[in-house]
Amino acid sequence: MVGIISERDYARKVILKGKSSPDTSVREIMSLPSRRGTATDRRGMHGRHDGQAGQAPPVLTADRVVGIVSIGDLVKASLDEKDFLIKQLENYITGTH
Numbered sequence: 001m002v003g004i005i006s007e008r009d010y011a012r013k014v015i016l017k018g019k020s021s022p023d024t025s026v027r028e029i030m031s032l033p034s035r036r037g038t039a040t041d042r043r044g045m046h047g048r049h050d051g052q053a054g055q056a057p058p059v060l061t062a063d064r065v066v067g068i069v070s071i072g073d074l075v076k077a078s079l080d081e082k083d084f085l086i087k088q089l090e091n092y093i094t095g096t097h
Contacts, residue, residue, distance in 0.1 A: 001058055001065050003030035 005026055013029035014021060059067040 003027070003032050004058065004068070005030045 003026075009029045009031055013019070014024050057069055058065045059069060
C-alpha cells in the first residue's frame, strides 16, 4: 500500500484548487497512511485523533490490506458500546436480566 484516496482528498486537492480530474494523478492527491492496525486491534476505537482528520487507517493481516476503518465505523462502534452499557445499567437498577 502506498496511499489512500478519499472523497475529502479529492474535494480539497482537486475541486477546491480548480484542478481538472483527467489531468490530476491519484499520486498527487492521495494521503499517506499514518496509522495502521490489525484485524484484532482496538487502539483505534478509543481516542482516535492523529491530526489527520478524515484519514481512514488500513487494517492489515500479515502485511496484506484486509479493510479500512472509517470515522463512521468508529462512531457506530462507540455508540453501540454506550447503548450496551446503558442497557446493562438499566437492568441493574430495575433488577431485570
